[in-house]
Amino acid sequence: MRKRIFLIKREIKGSKFILLEEVGSLDRLFKRKTxxxxxxxxxxxxxxxxxxxxxxxxxxxxxxxxxxxxxxxxxxxxxxxxxxxxxxxxxxxxxxxxxxxxxxxxxxxxxxxxxxxxxxxxxxxxxxxxxxxxxxxxxxxxxxxxxxxxxxxxxxxxxxxxxxxxxxxxxxxxxxxxxxxxxxxxxxxxxxxxxxxxxxxxxxxxxxxxxxxxxxxxxxxxxxxxxxxxxxxxxxxxxxxxxxxxxxFSNERQEEKIASTVVVKEVEREKFVEEKQEVNQGKLSLGFRTGTRYGDEDFYALVVFNSIFGGGPHSKLFQNVREKESLAYYAFSRLEKSKGLMLASCGIDFDKLEKTIEIIKEQLNDIKEGRISDYEFESSKKSIINSYKEAEDSPAMIISLYLDGIINSVEESIQEIIEKIRNVTKEDVVKVAQKVKLDTIYFLNKK
The missing domain is CATH 3.30.830.10 (Metalloenzyme, LuxS/M16 peptidase-like)
Structure with a gap:
């Protein structure tokens, strides 16, 4: 891991001090002033x-x-x-x-x-x-x-x-x-x-x-x-x-700190919620509590886990739920990193609900038991790293990633993130997977 270096410089402006702080290591992006x-x-x-x-x-x-x-x-x-x-x-x-x-x-x-x-x-x-x-x-x-x-x-x-x-x-x-x-x-x-x-x-x-x-x-x-x-x-x-x-921006302010209100809950039992509307395709969403948030030591193991589970065409959801079993028109998973949640989503035929849920649960269980192929593992890491490299070419994405860090008290550059992804092992993924619990199954069905 790179050594974090903080540079503090004080300048005189009238009778006030201006704080210039280089945020993070030498290759980090933003300097902070107040x-x-x-x-x-x-x-x-x-x-x-x-x-x-x-x-x-x-x-x-x-x-x-x-x-x-x-x-x-x-x-x-x-x-x-x-x-x-x-x-x-x-x-x-x-x-x-x-x-x-x-x-x-x-x-x-x-x-x-x-x-x-x-x-x-x-x-x-x-x-x-x-x-x-x-x-x-x-x-x-x-x-x-x-x-x-x-x-x-x-x-x-x-x-x-x-x-x-x-x-x-x-x-x-x-x-x-x-x-x-x-x-x-x-x-x-x-x-x-x-x-x-x-x-x-x-x-x-x-x-x-x-x-x-x-x-x-x-x-x-x-x-x-x-x-x-x-x-x-x-x-x-x-x-x-x-x-x-x-x-x-010289308006008078009396800033009040906003408290962190992240709620972490243990999963006591799976919930099933069905809603019926005039739809021509079933929409299945599964909500998981991961027990890991951005800023936790095992967060990047969770990022790789999510990619293996449902993060692209290399993933278990895509290969097994969509391609092999032909159960879904689309299948993917995504993280809500500041809340510690993961959601899997599929578009399915109405009569394939139970089979789809069963196969999705099997994919999670396979990861927990270490059944991860080299292709799934390496493709997931490569996909994630490429996404972060692409983010370096977008001002909006660079700012969004840094804002995530501010909210979660994390200071790291994109290059540091990529290095952490590279260092994730299969054992790390299996370990973080043990904490992932299915909380809620939501199905949008036809009337």
Whole structure:
């Protein structure tokens, strides 16, 4: 394992100290600074990309009572600000910035609901604008987040009502997307009573109660008190970026730490949940508790286990459930690494339910008993390593991986992750597999 090296440098800015911290080992990506108001700033200057990507993440504990209001905020905010009072004004500005890309959304990581804003713009060195494109892009980014368009002491009512309707349709659209609906419903049944069961966009039933005045008050509380991270990735001058963002994001804050609320439960018995709808294909989801989360010593053994189990065409689910037994139209598994869950999903004929469950359980038992071929093992590690190498070519993926690390108190580079994958043995996989327990079987059947 590489030795972790932390470099701390203190600089004078007026009467205040600015902390510059190189996060992790020498080949790690981001340097961390703290703005005067407590916002965490992560900067990685790299000439690999011809763009500059800026992301802001505002963290909130996932909670049923606030999920819908939180989900509504980014969509209302990106409708317009004081300086850019409509979507058209924002679009015109982005076009003038050589077609910059801007957006906002909600992401769910473990039991956190995170508001995300991003802007990706051309690096000024590849344009004739010098620093103008960066300054104007950052000004737009800041204005949308911190200076929303208001009417008195409320968000613009039209924006709120229109975005409530859009959010309602987005939530309802999940019902028509049977592939993802079955996965979400399995997690909901499996984690009933836990924050993780809450859908990232909240609930339609909460929308009628949300008024523009109350939502604006909620926004002010979130901006003032919730942890916020800003990432900058691209070829930039780190000190200049700090100065620009420290000046732009100078709003008064009294940050409150959000507690980790990860719920770990022992599996007492398998649950079976069946739901009937007008569908032409059965959707089977199996939820497992792995007993291992990102940050645990055996996490990367679990990553390899998941790949062997259902992580690609080399996997046991694909080869045996889909190909050999012809039981499924698709079959795969995936991890929810911040929560310690694994989900297997299949599309099957309605009369093949019992046989499919039996064969899936056999695949898990085979791994637990060490029946892992060299092909399965080596193909799994190669597939995982290639995925991480591909992530190095995507600014969004680099930032997402590092955000995962922040949430789970893990500091490691992609190269360190790859080295850990390479070091996983079959014995490690068998050992971590012993902790994997089937919790919930969810089947979407025909009426």
């Amino acid at each position: 703005l005067d108001n407590g916002i965490n700033l992560y900067i990685h200057s790299i000439d690999k990309f011809k763009t500059i990507t800026v992301c802001a993440f505002i963290h909130q504990n996932l909670d049923k009572s606030t999920a819908t209001r939180t989900a509504l905020l980014p969509f209302v905010l990106k409708r317009g600000s004081h300086k850019f009072p409509s979507s058209r004004h924002i679009s015109v500005c982005l076009e003038e910035l050589y077609g910059a890309d801007f957006g906002a959304d909600i992401i769910k990581k473990g039991e956190r609901q995170i508001i995300q804003f991003f802007i990706e713009m051309a690096n000024p060195k590849y344009t004739a604008s010098e620093d103008k494109i960066l300054d104007e892009g950052l000004a737009l980014f800041k204005d949308v987040i911190l200076n929303p368009l208001t009417e008195g002491t409320a968000f613009k009512k039209d924006f709120v009502e229109q975005e409530k309707d859009v959010l309602k349709r987005n939530i309802e659209a999940l019902f028509n997307d049977k592939f993802n609906y079955a996965i979400e419903r399995c997690f909901q049944e499996m984690c009933k009573g836990e924050p993780f069961s809450v859908y990232k966009y909240g609930s339609v039933s909460d929308l009628p109660e949300i008024k523009s005045e109350d939502l604006y008050d909620f926004y002010k509380m979130v901006i003032k008190s919730r942890p916020m991270d800003i990432f900058v990735l691209g070829e930039v001058n780190e000190e200049q970026i700090y100065e620009k963002l420290n000046s732009l």
